[in-house]
Amino acid sequence: MFSPLSFAIEAENRMHLLVAAACAAIAMLTGLRLFFIRRNTFPPGPRPQPLIGNALDLLNMENPWEKFTEWKEQYGDVVGLRALGTDIIILNSMQAFKDLLDKRSSKYSHRPVFTVVCKLMKMGESMPLRDQDQEWREMRKLSHTALGPTPVKQYYRMQEDMAAIFAREVMDDPANYRNALRAASSRFILSITYGMSVRAADNKYINHAEHTMDIIRQSIVLGAYLCDLMPWMQYLPSWLPFQRRAAAGRKMVDIMITKPFERVKQDITEGKARPSIALDIFSGNQDELSQQMYGRALWTTASMYAAGAESTFATILTFILAMVLWPEKQSRAQQELDAVLGYGQLPAVSDRERLPYIEAVMKETMRWNPMLPLGKISLTGFFHSAKLYLHLGFPRRTSQADEYNGLHIPAGAIVIPNVWAIAREHNGVYSPHEFHPERFLDATSTATDPGTWAFGFGRRICPGKLLGENNIFIMMSTLLAAFEMSAPDEKFVPPKFIADLGRYASSLPSLVLY
Numbered sequence: 001m002f003s004p005l006s007f008a009i010e011a012e013n014r015m016h017l018l019v020a021a022a023c024a025a026i027a028m029l030t031g032l033r034l035f036f037i038r039r040n041t042f043p044p045g046p047r048p049q050p051l052i053g054n055a056l057d058l059l060n061m062e063n064p065w066e067k068f069t070e071w072k073e074q075y076g077d078v079v080g081l082r083a084l085g086t087d088i089i090i091l092n093s094m095q096a097f098k099d100l101l102d103k104r105s106s107k108y109s110h111r112p113v114f115t116v117v118c119k120l121m122k123m124g125e126s127m128p129l130r131d132q133d134q135e136w137r138e139m140r141k142l143s144h145t146a147l148g149p150t151p152v153k154q155y156y157r158m159q160e161d162m163a164a165i166f167a168r169e170v171m172d173d174p175a176n177y178r179n180a181l182r183a184a185s186s187r188f189i190l191s192i193t194y195g196m197s198v199r200a201a202d203n204k205y206i207n208h209a210e211h212t213m214d215i216i217r218q219s220i221v222l223g224a225y226l227c228d229l230m231p232w233m234q235y236l237p238s239w240l241p242f243q244r245r246a247a248a249g250r251k252m253v254d255i256m257i258t259k260p261f262e263r264v265k266q267d268i269t270e271g272k273a274r275p276s277i278a279l280d281i282f283s284g285n286q287d288e289l290s291q292q293m294y295g296r297a298l299w300t301t302a303s304m305y306a307a308g309a310e311s312t313f314a315t316i317l318t319f320i321l322a323m324v325l326w327p328e329k330q331s332r333a334q335q336e337l338d339a340v341l342g343y344g345q346l347p348a349v350s351d352r353e354r355l356p357y358i359e360a361v362m363k364e365t366m367r368w369n370p371m372l373p374l375g376k377i378s379l380t381g382f383f384h385s386a387k388l389y390l391h392l393g394f395p396r397r398t399s400q401a402d403e404y405n406g407l408h409i410p411a412g413a414i415v416i417p418n419v420w421a422i423a424r425e426h427n428g429v430y431s432p433h434e435f436h437p438e439r440f441l442d443a444t445s446t447a448t449d450p451g452t453w454a455f456g457f458g459r460r461i462c463p464g465k466l467l468g469e470n471n472i473f474i475m476m477s478t479l480l481a482a483f484e485m486s487a488p489d490e491k492f493v494p495p496k497f498i499a500d501l502g503r504y505a506s507s508l509p510s511l512v513l514y
């Protein structure tokens with residue numbers, strides 16, 4: 001029987017249904033539109049394969065930095081890839097670095113997460129691998145206080161002494177200079193961060209730290225552990241082999257970060273602490289070294305060691321190779337030293353301003369083969385060459401989605417500044433493949449100073465830039481003052497990767513007294 005009330009209820013229900021259906025349709029259409037807009041505005045790049053995306057493109061690369069630079073010609077300054085469920089954005093120009101990593105630093109300053117290293121081994125608490133959170137900001141503050149223009153001056157003398165000790169070690173055992181250089185680079189940083197003696201007495205710390213850093217380097221390859229691709233695996237039982245390996249790594253990391261720091265504390269109590277970054281941190285906070293402050297100071301100093309030692313080692317190896325391959329540049333640098341300081345004189349850090357050619361050699365070394373901290377780690381396992389970081393800027397992860405020049409950059413994307421593309425730009429008459437310090441002295445050259453890109457960008461820029469530059473200056477100029485660097489014989493084949501220099505006897509250049 002017809003009832004006006006039931007008719008009204010039915011009509012209202014229908015109306016609700018219609019409204020709900022319309023809302024669902026609008027939401028779906030909006031979603032689809034967004035999906036297509038995003039798909040169409042995702043940065044251009046090589047065509048992805050169904051399911052695996054660009055994984056094969058990445059896998060088949062001999063030198064990814066060169067391929068990425070070729071893609072710049074094909075696709076532009078911003079290239080997009082998708083692999084194993086991850087969006088990867090490659091930046092290929094200074095403009096893109098500045099626009100995104102400097103000006104929009106707040107969105108581009110997280111780091112990619114490697115579950116095993118960052119979570120299980122705890123390295124995610126270190127400054128270089130930490131996301132930009134409050135704790136990271138506090139660490140940056142501590143490092144700026146310790147490594148600013150005035151505090152770095154107190155390390156000049158220590159840097160000069162260490163360079164002289166290194167030269168002495170090379171003189172005593174020239175065939176073993178690669179190992180001497182590795183130890184010297186670590187000692188530099190250990191002495192500066194923890195005030196340890198510059199003599200070989202502290203080798204036990206160096207050996208432990210080197211071993212720990214090797215484990216981290218091998219593990220910071222996404223795909224090295226299935227757990228990095230499936231982070232829920234971190235909660236699996238501790239007896240599984242990957243958990244046991246991670247636990248062993250974590251123990252080593254604990255020793256690496258706490259032992260030297262504890263020693264500084266003891267030295268302070270006994271009144272024999274030498275100047276160091278750790279001492280500066282302690283001195284400023286003695287009254288309130290809370291648990292949190294203690295952890296922060298511990299990780300700040302350990303981060304400096306982890307980031308600073310490898311970069312010095314790798315840059316000096318590059319320099320030795322360049323000097324061997326371009327002996328005329330070596331002679332010109334030595335002539336400058338002899339003219340300004342006098343033959344047989346070792347340089348001081350404060351001589352930097354008086355040695356413009358050597359300053360240009362430093363810049364050219366960083367341009368010719370850009371080096372980065374943790375020199376041999378790779379972004380992903382599917383880059384089978386584990387040398388990726390030698391040439392690509394330290395990657396970032398976006399914290400939010402962004403639009404850039406009409407392109408959509410998704411949240412959570414890995415962003416790689418490909419500094420190789422800048423390093424190998426043509427600069428007027430100077431070939432980008434050759435070693436010409438002159439490109440930084442010649443007013444007509446268009447070369448971009450590596451000081452503006454080799455140390456990173458925006459909020460994440462290397463806090464050890466000043467100290468690092470002084471380190472490499474004093475090591476290079478001391479080597480030039482004391483040695484002639486040359487190929488062992490005419491069959492010398494330069495190594496493909498700088499890190500391999502001298503690893504095999506056949507690729508070891510000779511260092512003889514100058």
Ligand code: HEM
Pocket residue numbers: 127128129140189303304305307308309311312315371372373393394395454455456457458459460461462463464465467468469471472
């Ligand atoms: C030749 C020497 C060096 C080079 C070329 C270099 C280069 C770099 C680069 C490219 C980054 C990544 C920046 C970014 O993501 O934009 C970085 C980060 C870092 N560097 Fe250096 N560095 C050098 C020496 C040092 C030294 C001597 C120290 C410390 C004493 C140091 C401490 C750090 C730290 C702690 C970070 C991590 C910063 C963060 O993620 O917030 N570096 N460095």
